[in-house]
Amino acid sequence: MLYFIGIGLNDEKDISVKGLEVVKGADVVYLESYTSKLACSVEKLEEFYGQKIILADRELVEQKADETILKDAKTKNVAFLVIGDVFGATTHIELMMRAKKDGIKVKIIHNASILSAVGVVGLELYKYGKVTSIPFENKDVRAPVEVVLENQKNGLHSLVLLDLRPEQDKFMTINTALEFLVEKGLDSELSVVGCAGIGSDAPEIRFGKIKEIISAEFTKFPQCLIIPGKLHFMEEEALEFWKQ
Amino acid sequence: MLYFIGIGLNDEKDISVKGLEVVKGADVVYLESYTSKLACSVEKLEEFYGQKIILADRELVEQKADETILKDAKTKNVAFLVIGDVFGATTHIELMMRAKKDGIKVKIIHNASILSAVGVVGLELYKYGKVTSIPFENKDVRAPVEVVLENQKNGLHSLVLLDLRPEQDKFMTINTALEFLVEKGLDSELSVVGCAGIGSDAPEIRFGKIKEIISAEFTKFPQCLIIPGKLHFMEEEALEFWKQ
Numbered sequence: 001m002l003y004f005i006g007i008g009l010n011d012e013k014d015i016s017v018k019g020l021e022v023v024k025g026a027d028v029v030y031l032e033s034y035t036s037k038l039a040c041s042v043e044k045l046e047e048f049y050g051q052k053i054i055l056a057d058r059e060l061v062e063q064k065a066d067e068t069i070l071k072d073a074k075t076k077n078v079a080f081l082v083i084g085d086v087f088g089a090t091t092h093i094e095l096m097m098r099a100k101k102d103g104i105k106v107k108i109i110h111n112a113s114i115l116s117a118v119g120v121v122g123l124e125l126y127k128y129g130k131v132t133s134i135p136f137e138n139k140d141v142r143a144p145v146e147v148v149l150e151n152q153k154n155g156l157h158s159l160v161l162l163d164l165r166p167e168q169d170k171f172m173t174i175n176t177a178l179e180f181l182v183e184k185g186l187d188s189e190l191s192v193v194g195c196a197g198i199g200s201d202a203p204e205i206r207f208g209k210i211k212e213i214i215s216a217e218f219t220k221f222p223q224c225l226i227i228p229g230k231l232h233f234m235e236e237e238a239l240e241f242w243k244q
Numbered sequence: 245m246l247y248f249i250g251i252g253l254n255d256e257k258d259i260s261v262k263g264l265e266v267v268k269g270a271d272v273v274y275l276e277s278y279t280s281k282l283a284c285s286v287e288k289l290e291e292f293y294g295q296k297i298i299l300a301d302r303e304l305v306e307q308k309a310d311e312t313i314l315k316d317a318k319t320k321n322v323a324f325l326v327i328g329d330v331f332g333a334t335t336h337i338e339l340m341m342r343a344k345k346d347g348i349k350v351k352i353i354h355n356a357s358i359l360s361a362v363g364v365v366g367l368e369l370y371k372y373g374k375v376t377s378i379p380f381e382n383k384d385v386r387a388p389v390e391v392v393l394e395n396q397k398n399g400l401h402s403l404v405l406l407d408l409r410p411e412q413d414k415f416m417t418i419n420t421a422l423e424f425l426v427e428k429g430l431d432s433e434l435s436v437v438g439c440a441g442i443g444s445d446a447p448e449i450r451f452g453k454i455k456e457i458i459s460a461e462f463t464k465f466p467q468c469l470i471i472p473g474k475l476h477f478m479e480e481e482a483l484e485f486w487k488q
Contacts, residue, residue, distance in 0.1 A: 131370040
């Protein structure tokens with residue numbers, strides 16, 4: 001059996017009671033370690049779960065799953081832990097499909113995702129358009145600006161995720177991301193919400209024009225951006241709380 | 245202090261460890277009871293949490309919060325439980341804003357939302373467009389069809405949520421929803437994914453043309469629909485798993 005278990009956005013206690021029961025009873029526990037990072041250490045997770053954790057990097061999940069995760073799951077109870085919710089990234093859907101093709105039983109235990117956690121900002125979740133992300137290698141990349149402009153045209157909010165390399169402790173900052181967006185043609189007079197540490201006890205949320213937020217200070221990671229679309233008066237009121 | 249705590253999508257054990265600790269230590273526990281419903285009873289929640297739960301209907305939250313939730317939160321630790329994640333509905337954002345204006349400290353504990361849990365279907369979460377919903381009173385409603393067509397034009401997937409009245413145990417079915425969409429002009433040759441009981445141990449997911457899924461059997465609730473946009477080959481492959 002292969003359990004896909006979301007472990008939430010911040011620390012060891014964000015796992016659900018159901019997820020924790022499965023992890024405690026599992027024969028093998030993997031943690032996907034390349035698409036996000038918690039605010040606590042892997043040692044802290046191991047201590048709280050009472051289990052040894054095997055870190056699964058991209059190579060292990062995408063190229064060596066046959067000899068590791070999938071092989072184990074044929075005879076044992078395997079917990080595959082994912083930060084946030086389970087299927088935020090294509091790489092996890094692929095692993096589920098490979099497991100199903102191999103006749104392995106799959107169960108899923110969901111958890112919080114940045115996609116709904118940004119609701120805390122006060123913009124209606126139903127009024128977001130396509131999600132976009134800014135990669136570190138972005139010299140020839142213009143897609144994020146195009147997605148934002150298309151969403152704006154349709155009156156929709158844009159969630160912009162920022163690249164990260166958890167294994168190198170490297171996270172793109174809001175400041176860098178805004179410089180990129182302006183350089184690629186986004187108007188620095190546009191309003192933006194900068195978010196850091198969403199899911200933590202004290203998320204950092206700041207609202208202002210791009211030219212203001214571009215030099216604002218954020219200390220937590222990961223960080224992301226929201227470019228508001230057409231605003232309902234209640235959304236306007238909510239954004240006032242985060243004004244610079 | 246007012247804690248907004250998401251309790252997930254299915255049963256009493258979907259609450260996070262962090263959320264459970266807060267609920268157990270709270271002086272008063274409210275459960276928002278009008279926007280969704282779990283697969284377990286309120287009694288089951290009370291037993292597992294070791295707390296008496298006050299059901300908060302729309303009137304209490306939107307008109308009587310001053311004399312109840314907000315009044316309590318000024319002097320006590322109040323847990324306000326929301327099914328799914330915390331800010332899926334405008335009504336919760338409004339309550340948070342009122343609390344902040346009253347000078348009440350607010351903390352948020354996130355959980356799984358249908359918005360990311362539909363990732364289980366295998367369609368990329370970043371490629372969804374605007375979310376829409378079908379209300380019970382829909383004689384003059386055409387917005388859901390317009391949203392789906394607009395998303396389709398942009399190659400994006402559409403999540404369609406279906407109305408519910410948890411207090412009357414009344415849930416719109418996929419079948420009724422598809423009849424509505426076809427009546428309002430959606431082509432019955434279009435592909436659709438019907439989802440019931442997402443977040444449960446055995447979600448019901450079926451993929452086919454609208455004219456096929458319109459008579460398919462689904463037994464769990466709540467139910468929702470996904471109209472796929474432009475498909476990547478891996479998404480096509482994923483959908484094959486759910487073929488009728």
